[in-house]
Amino acid sequence: MTAACELCQDTGGEELYRDHQLRVVLVDDAQYPGFCRVIWHAHVKEMTDLLPASRSAMMQMVMKVESALRETLNPDKINLASLGNMTPHLQWHVIPRFRDDAHFPAPVWAAAQRQPDAGALAARASHLAALRAALARATSED
Numbered sequence: 001m002t003a004a005c006e007l008c009q010d011t012g013g014e015e016l017y018r019d020h021q022l023r024v025v026l027v028d029d030a031q032y033p034g035f036c037r038v039i040w041h042a043h044v045k046e047m048t049d050l051l052p053a054s055r056s057a058m059m060q061m062v063m064k065v066e067s068a069l070r071e072t073l074n075p076d077k078i079n080l081a082s083l084g085n086m087t088p089h090l091q092w093h094v095i096p097r098f099r100d101d102a103h104f105p106a107p108v109w110a111a112a113q114r115q116p117d118a119g120a121l122a123a124r125a126s127h128l129a130a131l132r133a134a135l136a137r138a139t140s141e142d
């Protein structure tokens with residue numbers, strides 16, 4: 001634990017899953033309902049700093065989140081990004097993308113290209129309960 005570290009002090013979003021190594025959180029982003037992050041609890045910089053079994057655990061969880069997002073939100077694309085540029089926590093961003101989202105086809109961190117339709121965003125947000133349930137099912141199967 002590092003007192004100054006935001007992700008040691010706070011979950012980083014609505015926690016959907018947690019085990020002894022990692023957690024999955026739903027990011028509170030009105031533009032991107034369903035945006036999830038898989039966060040390694042310990043301070044680890046890169047995937048290659050993890051032992052192979054831990055790398056595998058991390059990626060298996062990323063795949064479970066991706067599958068749950070595809071099943072419930074039916075996005076046009078999933079974007080995966082390993083970040084942790086601002087904090088010392090290895091974290092995968094799992095982002096459901098839609099052709100009419102704010103940045104498509106650019107990355108979500110690029111300049112916005114449009115204001116997404118409020119109705120489309122509300123429709124996506126209406127699937128979040130199903131997303132929570134799908135991920136709960138996927139993570140209880142092990």
Ligand SMILES: [Zn+2]
Binds near residue numbers: 007043088
């Ligand atoms: Zn930390």
